[in-house]
Amino acid sequence: xxxxxxxxxxxxxxxxxxxxxxxxxxxxxxxxxxxxxxxxxxxxxxxxxxxxxxxxxxxxxxxxx
Numbered sequence: 001x002x003x004x005x006x007x008x009x010x011x012x013x014x015x016x017x018x019x020x021x022x023x024x025x026x027x028x029x030x031x032x033x034x035x036x037x038x039x040x041x042x043x044x045x046x047x048x049x050x051x052x053x054x055x056x057x058x059x060x061x062x063x064x065x
């Protein structure tokens with residue numbers, strides 16, 4: 001049986017941390033930034049982890065399951 005292929009879009013968007021969590025970036029920080037407050041833009045800049053409810057879906061896309 002052949003190996004599972006990783007989803008190309010997902011491997012660019014997600015990264016695995018040392019503890020096994022999956023890191024992601026926030027959406028809504030690419031355009032139409034004039035109407036957003038400084039605080040909102042600053043908070044969208046940082047990365048965060050994938051929620052537990054979406055973990056199975058992302059792991060499947062990354063062929064980790």
